Amino acid sequence: MxxxxxxxxxxxxxxxxxxxxxxxxxxxxxxxxxxxxxxxxxxxxxxxxxxxxxxxxxxxxxxxxxxxxxxxxxxxxxxxxxxxxxxxxxxxxxxxxxxxxxxxxxHPKLVQESLDAADGPDAPPDDPAARKARHAERPAEDEGEEPYDAEAKAASVRGQMLSLAQNLRAFPPTVFGAAEDGKGAPAPEAVALASGALLYATDILVDELFQDVQTLTQEDTTAADCDGPLWHFEDLPERYALQYDARFARRFLVTVIAMTTRFTDGSFERPSCVAEELALRLLLNETHVTLETFGLLTPEVAAALETFADHVYEDRAHDWLYETPPPDTPPTPLEPADTPPMTTPPSTAFTAWFTPFEKNGYIHPSATNEPEQAA
Missing domain, CATH: 3.30.70 (Alpha-Beta Plaits)
Structure with missing residues (x-):
């Protein structure tokens, strides 16, 4: 295997x-x-x-x-x-x-499939409640392990996030809503937790994207036709799922790494292209999920992340990719016959996702458009 x-x-x-x-x-x-x-x-x-x-x-x-x-x-x-x-x-x-x-x-989906397919006297019960009860009855000492302590784990993760906050050099606390004098809401600790959570989630996001790249490479297919589980490429705009093949996945992964590297070296100002805007969207989603998983997503931390997003995004043009019909959609029966079909704004066209917004905008060499695309 x-x-x-x-x-x-x-x-x-x-x-x-x-x-x-x-x-x-x-x-x-x-x-x-x-x-x-x-x-x-x-x-x-x-x-x-x-x-x-x-x-x-x-x-x-x-x-x-x-x-x-x-x-x-x-x-x-x-x-x-x-x-x-x-x-x-x-x-x-x-x-x-x-x-x-x-x-x-x-991947959780593979683990679940493995459990569902298990057979024999030691196979877990099909009923989730019975499976949970059986697991609770089994003493941790039988396996030589300490019982899982959710509170201790959450405290450990919180400590890691707070220690990572200082490495987010591109963004001062004011980007997360902190007052310049250090007073007011959100509290400094909430700002630090939001900052560190971004870097903590970056490691998770990059790790999972690596796995998505391998899945698409092994199946030699796209996100639309992939049989295996994908962590993130199913969360990109669905209309282009047939375009998310292994090559695209590698370019997107490199883009995420290059963007988050600028977070820590202090050179990041704004997303350089549509791909970075989408990558930042995935990172923010991963950050929220991670914080919520460990019970750390307080209203103050959520507000700090929202303020950060409002500051980093110059606009939300990429949201159009999720919220409107596919390009060249014909008029509906309720629209006048002469209504022109909807077209993709040039800035969000798929062929321009890895094209810099500005003339000197930075795009990692491994993610730049091929010559025929850039022409």
């Missing part, structure tokens, strides 16, 4: 952030390392085949997506951890980097 293993590798504590040249060098070293490996034997003796990898380097380390064929999930994780550890050790420039995470993340 094919597994997508997510790996976070980071610089050692106290090390300065990498500049663009160092990041380019890190990408080359990591990609060359993966290119030299085709298969690896995990600690359990089972062999896994590595057939693809995606490397996204940021100032504090890198996020890796490694695609492997392995008999079981645990073997995939063990094999990839072994490969990455050896890769870092062999490189003198990366030998002090550390692996913070190495795991397979399963």
């Amino acid at each position: 094919t597994y997508v293993v997510t790996v976070d590798i980071c610089l050692p504590e106290g090390t300065p952030e990498m500049d663009p040249l160092q990041r380019a060098g890190a990408v080359a070293l990591i990609e060359d390392g993966f290119d030299s490996v085709e298969a690896v034997e995990g600690p359990d003796g089972m062999e896994a085949d590595l057939f693809d990898s995606i490397v996204a380097v940021h100032p504090r380390g890198a996020l890796l997506k490694v695609f492997v064929d392995a008999p079981v999930l645990e073997s995939a994780e063990d094999a990839v951890r072994s490969v990455v550890a050896e890769l870092l050790e062999r490189s003198q420039l990366l030998d002090d980097w550390r692996i913070e995470r190495c795991e397979v993340e399963l």
Whole structure:
């Protein structure tokens, strides 16, 4: 079975952030390392085949997506951890980097399908209430794990978000509605939580988009015809779902990474193109969902995020893509016969999604339009 293993590798504590040249060098070293490996034997003796990898380097380390064929999930994780550890050790420039995470993340839909298809004496009951009761009866000690503490988890996530707030260098607290003198609503803590939540959700969004890219690549199809579960490409304007193929998905993923990098290096001012406007929309949705999941979406935090959105968006022209009929829709029977068909505003035309709004607007080279599209 094919597994997508997510790996976070980071610089050692106290090390300065990498500049663009160092990041380019890190990408080359990591990609060359993966290119030299085709298969690896995990600690359990089972062999896994590595057939693809995606490397996204940021100032504090890198996020890796490694695609492997392995008999079981645990073997995939063990094999990839072994490969990455050896890769870092062999490189003198990366030998002090550390692996913070190495795991397979399963889409909830796949997990549910797996549960529904389970059979045998240990299969969970079909009835959700009975399944919940059975789970509650099973003591956590049987599995050697502590009971899940929702309040402790929420407190931990809250602490992480507050610590991340200082890294959102492109946006001062006033962008979230804070008064310049530090007084008034929303409270400074709500502003910090909203700021940090954006970066916390960025990691989730990028991670899930990686998985969407792989799903569309494996099926060689579009979001409209995809049989597998997609995290986010079904949330883009539905009228263009037939255009969301693997190539588009990769361009969109690169756009998200480039945009959020400008959040942290302080250079972001406004979305550079329609694709960035849509990416920001997805990020804000992910931020709200994440905060709500952990019970952290208070009215003050929600207001801070709304103020942020109002400041960042110069206009909401991209909302038209969600709210109006498809382009060239013929008049309805209730309209006069001479009513002209609706057409797409030039600024939101699909072929212009990756075209900069301004002459010198920044678009990542991997996301720019192809020559025939840009003409």
